[in-house]
Each structure stands twice: as C-alpha cells, then as structure tokens.
Amino acid sequence: MFLEVFNQKIKEFDNEISLFIKREDMIHPFISGNKYRKLKYNLIRAKEEDQTALLTFGGAFSNHIAAVAFAGKEYGFKTIGVIRGEELSLKVNENPTLLFAQQNGMQFYFETRENYRNKDSDAYKNTLKSLFDNFYLIPEGGTNALAIQGCKEILTEEDNAFDYICCSVGTGGTISGLINASSKHQKVIGFPALEGGFLNDDIRKFTQNINWELIEDYTFGGYAKTTNELIDFMNSFYDSTKVPLDPVYTGKMMFGIDDLIKKNYFPNGSKILAIHTGGLQGISGMNVKLENRKLQKIKFDG
Numbered sequence: 001m002f003l004e005v006f007n008q009k010i011k012e013f014d015n016e017i018s019l020f021i022k023r024e025d026m027i028h029p030f031i032s033g034n035k036y037r038k039l040k041y042n043l044i045r046a047k048e049e050d051q052t053a054l055l056t057f058g059g060a061f062s063n064h065i066a067a068v069a070f071a072g073k074e075y076g077f078k079t080i081g082v083i084r085g086e087e088l089s090l091k092v093n094e095n096p097t098l099l100f101a102q103q104n105g106m107q108f109y110f111e112t113r114e115n116y117r118n119k120d121s122d123a124y125k126n127t128l129k130s131l132f133d134n135f136y137l138i139p140e141g142g143t144n145a146l147a148i149q150g151c152k153e154i155l156t157e158e159d160n161a162f163d164y165i166c167c168s169v170g171t172g173g174t175i176s177g178l179i180n181a182s183s184k185h186q187k188v189i190g191f192p193a194l195e196g197g198f199l200n201d202d203i204r205k206f207t208q209n210i211n212w213e214l215i216e217d218y219t220f221g222g223y224a225k226t227t228n229e230l231i232d233f234m235n236s237f238y239d240s241t242k243v244p245l246d247p248v249y250t251g252k253m254m255f256g257i258d259d260l261i262k263k264n265y266f267p268n269g270s271k272i273l274a275i276h277t278g279g280l281q282g283i284s285g286m287n288v289k290l291e292n293r294k295l296q297k298i299k300f301d302g
C-alpha cells in the first residue's frame with residue numbers, strides 16, 4: 001500500500017542551481033503527501049482515546065476531506081465531514097472529491113458559509129456534539145500539534161545537503177513541521193496558495209526558528225483560483241519531467257520556484273529541494289470546472 005518517497009532531480013540550471021522534488025505524492029495512492037503526515041499521529045491518538053468517529057471540516061476540493069475519509073475506512077473509524085457550502089449537498093455526484101469521500105463511507109454535514117466561518121467557536125462545537133455524540137475532532141486542513149510532529153518526518157538526514165526547502169502553504173502546518181526539522185544553514189521558503197496576512201502569525205505559534213520566509217507573489221488570485229499561465233506552466237512541467245502537479249498548491253509553488261530562479265533570487269550553486277505535498281486527487285475536480293468554462297485542462301494520466 002505504501003509507496004516509496006524519493007528525491008527526484010528536476011533540472012540543473014545554468015548558474016549551477018539544482019532543483020530536486022521530494023515525491024511525497026507517492027506516499028500513498030489516496031492519502032497523499034502531507035495529509036498522510038498530518039493524520040498519522042492524530043489517528044494514533046484517536047485510537048488511544050478509544051474514539052470511534054473522526055469529524056473534520058473542508059471545502060469542495062479538499063484533499064484533507066478525501067484523506068480523512070479514506071484513512072477512516074482503512075483504520076476503522078466512522079468519518080463525518082462538515083462541508084463548506086450548503087449548495088454542495090445537491091452536487092455530490094458532480095464533485096469527484098466529495099464522491100470519493102462518500103464512497104469511502106464519509107457522512108456529510110453541509111454547512112452555510114456563514115456558519116462555517118464560526119466552526120472553531122465553542123458554541124459551534126457544542127452544536128456538533130449534540131448532532132454527532134462523541135468524535136475525535138481534526139481541524140480544517142488537519143493542522144494541530146500532532147500534525148506538525150508528523151510533518152517533521154518529511155525531511156530526512158540526507159536532506160541536510162540542501163540549501164533551500166520549498167513547500168506550498170495552506171494553513172501553515174506542513175511548513176511548521178519542515179521548519180522544525182530543518183538545520184540552521186537551511187532556509188525554508190513557503191508559497192501560500194491563498195491570500196491573507198494571517199499565516200506568518202499562525203506559523204510562529206508552531207515554531208521558534210527564524211530560518212524561513214513566505215513569498216506571497218504566487219497565489220494566482222486566491223485559493224483554488226487558476227490562470228491559463230499557471231495551467232500552461234504545469235502542463236509543460238509535466239511534459240518535461242512526467243511529474244504531475246496539482247492546481248491548488250504544488251503547481252503554484254513550482255511556478256514560483258521557477259520564476260525566482262529566473263529572477264536570480266537563489267545564489268549560484270544553490271541546492272533546492274521542493275516538497276511535492278500531493279493533492280493530485282483534486283485535478284479531476286478542477287478539470288470539470290475548467291471544461292465548463294471552456295478553458296485549457298490539466299494533463300494527467302494517473
């Protein structure tokens with residue numbers, strides 16, 4: 001079931017900059033990349049607490065929702081997904097992510113955007129408790145202290161040879177684990193997939209280290225938004241490397257790295273390791289959207 005993660009060489013650039021990608025997308029066919037890392041210690045804790053159900057939150061393309069549904073089935077938990085947007089309740093069959101989660105036994109609770117915004121309040125948690133009894137709560141995107149412990153395991157000893165570690169950022173959990181696992185001589189660079197100035201503070205809650213930076217120039221207009229330029233880049237990257245990227249996270253990160261190399265952001269001779277955090281399950285849903293708008297689709301044979 002578990003595949004092997006390896007560092008794949010992407011390219012050697014003119015100024016002796018070398019770029020490698022860590023294929024965390026290969027870790028598991030369904031619980032891909034960082035979502036597996038983030039769930040690992042949470043699943044162990046839930047078992048220790050004798051919990052029988054996992055409850056979590058997510059939107060229409062959520063890799064986390066797909067991962068929790070599958071992990072729940074694999075490890076013997078009921079799963080409940082609180083889904084952002086009540087209109088989606090009628091569209092499950094058109095949404096590959098939700099359909100996958102449902103087929104893996106997840107029970108949905110569709111919530112209005114307004115109520116969803118309050119999902120972290122005590123009042124809302126009490127509402128959920130009255131609806132579903134006992135459950136082990138996993139926050140949106142899976143980020144908590146146990147998730148960060150799991151994400152530390154992404155980096156290995158041999159990765160010490162790299163000068164830069166790059167990753168995509170949603171809630172900041174993954175990058176926090178990477179920062180905590182990195183060495184002082186390394187710099188960790190995060191590429192947020194969404195707008196918003198709250199991320200720096202969120203990351204500081206989970207790490208004391210200061211060898212990191214967020215570069216917010218590659219959000220492409222916001223979460224799950226794409227442009228033709230981004231899709232062009234992802235498709236030519238796929239043609240030349242056979243590495244598929246996802247449109248929400250890793251595509252934006254790789255576009256950013258490529259652009260920064262062209263702009264001489266990295267000193268000559270830099271060794272860069274980009275983390276492929278997975279998310280490939282989201283491609284088919286995005287392609288449905290792109291096709292409806294008669295836009296270019298993302299190439300992917302998987």
Ligand SMILES: *Cc1c(COP(=O)(O)O)cnc(C)c1O
Binds near residue numbers: 033143246277
């Ligand atoms: C969820 C996700 C991220 C963001 O991870 P955070 O820990 O929320 O910052 C990045 N890449 C992929 C593919 C993801 O699914």
